[in-house]
Amino acid sequence: MTYSLSRRNFLRTAAGLGAVGILAACDMPTGGTAEGAAESAELSVWVWWPSPVPSLIEMGDTFMEAHPNVTVSVEAPSDYWTKVQTSIAGGAGPDLFFMNNVNYWSWAHREVLYDMTELAAADDAMQDNIANSWQGAVDFYNYKGRQFGMPYMYTSIVLYYNEDYIDSKGLALPADIEDEMDWNRFREYGLALHEEDDDGVAMWGLHSTGGIETGWLNFVRANGGDFLNDDNSECIIDAPESIEAWNYLVNLRREDGISPSPEALQAEGANSLFQSGKIALYPSGNWEMSFLNEQLKDFSYNITLLPFSPQTGERGGTTNIVGVVINNNTPAEGPAWNLMTHLLSKDSQDKLARANVLAPVRHDSAELYYDPELGPANRRAAFEMQEWTSALPTHDIVTWGEMMQPTTEWQTEIFEGRVSVEEGLANMADSVNSLF
Amino acid sequence: MHRSKLWRQIRPHAAGWLCASPWILGFLIFTLGPMLWSIYYSLTEYPLIRPPVWVGLDNFRVMFQEDKFFYNSLRVTTLYAIVAVPLHLVTGFLMAVMLNQKIRYIALWRTIYFLPSVVSGVAVALLWQWIFNSDFGLANWLLGLVGIDGPSWLLSPTWALPALIIMSLWSVGGSMVIFIAGLQGVPQALYEAAEMDGSNAVRRFWHVTVPMISPVILFNLIIGLIAALQTFTQAFIMTAGGPKQSTHFFMLHLYNNAFQWLKMGYASALAWILFAYILVATLFVIRSSSVWVFYEGEIKGR
Numbered sequence: 001m002t003y004s005l006s007r008r009n010f011l012r013t014a015a016g017l018g019a020v021g022i023l024a025a026c027d028m029p030t031g032g033t034a035e036g037a038a039e040s041a042e043l044s045v046w047v048w049w050p051s052p053v054p055s056l057i058e059m060g061d062t063f064m065e066a067h068p069n070v071t072v073s074v075e076a077p078s079d080y081w082t083k084v085q086t087s088i089a090g091g092a093g094p095d096l097f098f099m100n101n102v103n104y105w106s107w108a109h110r111e112v113l114y115d116m117t118e119l120a121a122a123d124d125a126m127q128d129n130i131a132n133s134w135q136g137a138v139d140f141y142n143y144k145g146r147q148f149g150m151p152y153m154y155t156s157i158v159l160y161y162n163e164d165y166i167d168s169k170g171l172a173l174p175a176d177i178e179d180e181m182d183w184n185r186f187r188e189y190g191l192a193l194h195e196e197d198d199d200g201v202a203m204w205g206l207h208s209t210g211g212i213e214t215g216w217l218n219f220v221r222a223n224g225g226d227f228l229n230d231d232n233s234e235c236i237i238d239a240p241e242s243i244e245a246w247n248y249l250v251n252l253r254r255e256d257g258i259s260p261s262p263e264a265l266q267a268e269g270a271n272s273l274f275q276s277g278k279i280a281l282y283p284s285g286n287w288e289m290s291f292l293n294e295q296l297k298d299f300s301y302n303i304t305l306l307p308f309s310p311q312t313g314e315r316g317g318t319t320n321i322v323g324v325v326i327n328n329n330t331p332a333e334g335p336a337w338n339l340m341t342h343l344l345s346k347d348s349q350d351k352l353a354r355a356n357v358l359a360p361v362r363h364d365s366a367e368l369y370y371d372p373e374l375g376p377a378n379r380r381a382a383f384e385m386q387e388w389t390s391a392l393p394t395h396d397i398v399t400w401g402e403m404m405q406p407t408t409e410w411q412t413e414i415f416e417g418r419v420s421v422e423e424g425l426a427n428m429a430d431s432v433n434s435l436f
Numbered sequence: 437m438h439r440s441k442l443w444r445q446i447r448p449h450a451a452g453w454l455c456a457s458p459w460i461l462g463f464l465i466f467t468l469g470p471m472l473w474s475i476y477y478s479l480t481e482y483p484l485i486r487p488p489v490w491v492g493l494d495n496f497r498v499m500f501q502e503d504k505f506f507y508n509s510l511r512v513t514t515l516y517a518i519v520a521v522p523l524h525l526v527t528g529f530l531m532a533v534m535l536n537q538k539i540r541y542i543a544l545w546r547t548i549y550f551l552p553s554v555v556s557g558v559a560v561a562l563l564w565q566w567i568f569n570s571d572f573g574l575a576n577w578l579l580g581l582v583g584i585d586g587p588s589w590l591l592s593p594t595w596a597l598p599a600l601i602i603m604s605l606w607s608v609g610g611s612m613v614i615f616i617a618g619l620q621g622v623p624q625a626l627y628e629a630a631e632m633d634g635s636n637a638v639r640r641f642w643h644v645t646v647p648m649i650s651p652v653i654l655f656n657l658i659i660g661l662i663a664a665l666q667t668f669t670q671a672f673i674m675t676a677g678g679p680k681q682s683t684h685f686f687m688l689h690l691y692n693n694a695f696q697w698l699k700m701g702y703a704s705a706l707a708w709i710l711f712a713y714i715l716v717a718t719l720f721v722i723r724s725s726s727v728w729v730f731y732e733g734e735i736k737g738r
Contacts, residue, residue, distance in 0.1 A: 082695045085484045089700075106698065112485040200571075262591050263571040401696030412679055416591065434504075 040069035041332035046094040048080035055355035059348040095330040101321040102400035109396035113148035114326035129344040149325035153358040160282045164299040175304040175378040186307035193280035194258040205258030206281035208249040219245040221316025222309040227393040235432035238425040286382040290356040317389035406431030474704040482701035495705035509689040517664035532615030553609035561673035593680040611656040618652030647730040
């Protein structure tokens with residue numbers, strides 16, 4: 001038996017299948033309206049690294065108990081920033097997603113983030129959250145008088161050290177002499193701790209060539225300089241205070257030879273060198289503490305404040321203030337706002353603190369995070385660094401990636417000795433300023 | 437009447453079209469459609485997270501007059517292609533000639549030489565990062581055996597690009613297999629005739645083997661050229677374009693603009709310039725092939 005298909009039927013079928021395909025390909029709104037916050041909705045939350053996911057799932061569960069019509073899913077997609085951009089460009093994307101301070105202004109400027117100014121002002125629970133949060137972080141997320149996101153947690157840069165090794169050398173532990181630890185003392189420690197044998201370097205004294213976040217900008221700021229000027233209109237990294245700080249850091253590698261060579265770092269990152277007991281003093285972020293607490297078995301470590309500049313007597317620090325924002329495309333503004341408020345509540349921020357991911361932005365929860373019981377013993381140094389800390393440089397027109405292209409390029413040239421500090425910083429400043 | 441005639445003409449091919457339709461739809465929706473859209477985007481300022489704004493030809497003006505990275509990325513990519521592609525062809529060809537001999541376990545040897553080309557790009561990049569480590573990498577260890585103090589390879593603006601060119605030979609297995617297929621298609625009778633005429637092995641190679649597989653060389657040249665001009669993974673993983681922009685390939689520049697700097701409109705313009713560049717280069721190779729490619733049965737000069 002044969003079946004003949006008329007042309008009309010063939011075209012109808014083809015058109016029908018095509019329509020079904022197109023509909024299937026479309027990302028349909030998940031329900032919920034802006035009018036009411038109690039309606040049903042399926043909220044998605046994206047974050048760019050997996051560590052916060054378990055605690056966010058816990059917070060989501062608590063939220064769903066109070067809002068039975070809402071479901072919350074949390075994920076940390078790979079290639080996060082590309083995925084967020086492309087999904088938003090496609091008119092979809094997560095309802096809430098995490099934002100770092102180096103991208104926040106440029107995203108706020110481009111009006112893709114939900115303006116929550118009025119909602120925040122009228123919401124008592126959120127006002128309570130804000131009142132209990134680190135004011136510097138709250139101010140940062142206020143872009144030109146409008147609130148496009150809320151700070152959630154933040155990083156701080158501290159000095160990690162190999163406690164057992166320093167002890168074995170008969171030196172005072174850096175945490176015990178933090179008031180004496182200026183750059184000169186830091187160098188003396190590095191020289192005393194550096195050790196070479198027949199096979200090469202057995203222990204690098206310190207690490208001085210970290211990037212903008214964990215490395216040189218902390219020293220530049222301690223010396224009175226900065227990357228951008230106060231109104232973020234000009235790169236001032238070639239100022240004399242910066243040059244002095246950079247010369248200090250470069251000489252630790254090139255003249256003293258106590259900071260890992262480019263070849264050593266090419267083979268193994270600085271964090272890995274510290275973890276394997278091959279760097280004694282290592283400036284890095286508080287995000288490493290949870291990993292080191294769990295994984296470090298061969299020696300004990302501790303942290304302390306970064307060394308201060310002998311010129312100014314000040315320390316310097318950078319922070320990346322991680323925030324939460326609402327996608328302008330969300331079809332569920334009310335539930336999304338409720339979830340946002342919940343994520344910043346005392347209960348949720350306590351969960352974040354106990355998860356030991358980063359410091360919660362709420363002071364009353366941050367106390368839990370800085371509890372020495374979580375380790376290491378001088379954990380509170382990460383909190384104390386806040387006094388000298390300000391946000392990583394950011395710009396609303398020029399993206400962080402664009403600004404960092406010439407910055408990283410000239411940073412490498414300087415650290416690897418292909419240009420002088422003066423020439424490299426002048427080029428870095430010129431290149432960045434040409435973007436503005 | 438006319439309609440039923442048309443249907444009679446279509447009907448024998450309907451099943452074929454239906455079977456091919458997934459690919460055709462995929463091509464139209466996921467390749468041709470985005471390509472056409474990207475023409476429009478190339479004429480806009482499009483930060484991806486905001487709707488595009490029409491700027492006309494301004495992206496192209498910026499590219500040729502203001503973009504500090506554009507010419508360098510074009511230079512780096514061209515230099516890479518000019519050196520890596522011929523090197524790839526010669527190596528692949530010589531390996532194919534070697535592996536076309538009647539020796540024991542030939543299938544095993546062919547598999548061994550082909551295997552590296554199926555390893556994923558990122559894994560290969562990480563592997564070669566270790567090989568090129570100046571302190572304890574394999575490359576400098578081998579050079580050290582003959583008394584040469586090896587360079588810093590990926591940390592040196594002079595040696596980073598040559599390092600990536602050397603690394604490109606890792607994937608020579610693909611073209612080698614095609615060359616082997618070509619070599620096996622050369623009629624044995626031609627070799628026997630040349631031998632009877634007194635040709636030695638070298639002359640047979642140059643006057644029989646090379647002309648007979650010149651279409652295969654052309655194919656590998658075009659494929660290799662297109663791939664070389666789109667080099668991305670190695671630079672992205674191993675050098676991030678450095679040191680001193682010495683490995684800042686065109687595709688890396690395009691990626692940075694599209695996904696790092698929120699300039700999808702400008703990146704689309706870059707993509708079309710790259711497309712035009714590859715097209716011109718390919719057409720040049722194809723036009724030149726009339727001089728050096730020999731097709732069996734073809735009579736030159738007619």
